[in-house]
Amino acid sequence: MRPARRHAVTWSTAAVSSSGSSSASAAPTSRPAALVASDIGSWPLVAGVELGGTKSIAVLVRGPVIEERFEIPTIGPDETLPVLADWLLAQQARGARPVALGIGSFGPLGLDRGAANYATLGATPKFGWAGTDVLAPFARLGVVATALDTDVNAAALAEATWGAARNARVSAYLTIGTGVGVGIVSRSDDGLHRIASELGHARVRRNDDAFPGVCPFHGDCVEGLASGPAISMRTGRAAGSFDPADPVWDDVAREIGELLSIITLAVSPDVIVVGGGVGLSSSFPRRAVVEAAERRLGGYLPGGRSVSDLVTWASFGADTGPIGAAALAYTALPSSPEPRGIMQAQVAAA
Template sequence: MYYGAIEAGGTKFVCAISNDDFEVLDRVSIPTTTPAETISEVFNFFDRFSLKSIGIGSFGPIDVNRSSKTYGYITTTPKKGWVNFDFLGNIKERYNIPVAWTTDVNAAAYGEYKKGNAQDSSSCIYLTVGTGIGGGAVVNGNIQAGFGHPEMGHVLVQPHPDETYQGSCPYHDNCLEGFAAGPAIESRYNKKGHELENDIKVWEMEAYYLAQALVDYTLILRPERIILGGGVMKQKQLFSLIRTEFGKLLGDYVATPDLNQYIVEPGLGDNAGITGCLLLAAESADGKVS
């Protein structure tokens, strides 16, 4: 029997199975179209295997409040057709096995905490910077959630002194995602990020916004490590720019680990999310989560 994992993104679903050692034995990438089409393909993949459990890390917002009537739903997502979709219910109706349910970024944070660049720490934050911005946190082995899950991409930031762009978020005028996600970069400059690789001013502004958010997370959660992933962070020059700006903004107010070890890239690369889902599937099978 195998562990199953679903890393559900707004662009694609990655489904995988692993053995007890979390070695991925088979995987598939499925375009995120309509719920009916996408979930049908998910079933086509998993129906071929005998599963112990499944771990799901989903794009959101999602309902993680177990006392809520819509627990297990994707809720107010901008992804057309997926609003108020009972994701967890559809999976449990098909497979009578334990299913772990969290956000895609929480799953990535958990993967990095257990198997990646935070496995020597007791706490970490994982922030993905791509089509959107989202973050998850693990503290003392527990994924952090309260009434709902964190929405780290929508913390408010101060506009850069040279900013002329109005932001891309339909909900907030000056949130991190609206100023620093991939679509914001493209809209501001009318070019893709990879076309702007050598324009240092572009990445200094990007670092200005991301560093503000990292200071906020640092002051609130005091993590031992902050891991930055996603398509925008493929621009490796960003890391040193963010560390420099972070140091300026934080000052000497609180201590942090050395910034070269504090603000880092994912140790698992693009596999952080799927690894986290498999780990949560295993814990679900052991009765630790459901």
């Protein structure tokens, strides 16, 4: 079990125009990060669960601040889900009373509450999880207000609510880790809207890259070519063990760069936030990926912007996913302390 990561918070207010731009100067998008919140005490305690391809995390959160955190490897559903639920039950026994639960899970995932497959995983590359109801094991918590989405959409919501995309009209979150996924959030006068995407399984143009890919469904989709397991299969080494300038990244950078260009053309985002274990590693070739996207676009980007203007990195690092699950939990409440205007906060790890 990892100790909770706490943050020192200093709050200031800035109004947001209907276009999504702030009337105050934007705070930095890396730590210390800009967050959306009012007084931290006005946020009720909620629980969040992130089900990732490699690890799963349960948290207790107020606003964007993790108060308690628990992490285990993602094994099978019977070895993972009850353990997370047991930890949350133990927190309740100690006096914690989360008023809502949010779950962000790898997919594909049934998200229609009126459908028979709600909360149920479909044909997922994660062995043994297809057909699993990811919400049912948490029913014994007695938390009525629940919200569910894919893990990448949850991360996208965290960044749009409290992080690097807090001023964006449309934002995308690209995670590169055990899998590759894209979450999309649009902002309107009545709040933030999440859009389901499976762009991580898109196929891209390839040069002389003969690697067949590891995706059990598509072989050489982006996830099959550029996820952590794909890089390990290509090289026999972990993705984080390479220098960013190592030629082993050449094909991966082109393929991720093309995915960035697809995201840019498909949804015209104001910002693309990159996260995930591979995407945030010190070995990831950030410049090469951005340059590859620029080449694929060939200068075709409205407003005279460049891909380097659009791309930034996850504000909350490895905690973006569980904080996103908490952001989902707040959407399940009939009312939330989240203001229509941006309340910016400088956050520094304490």
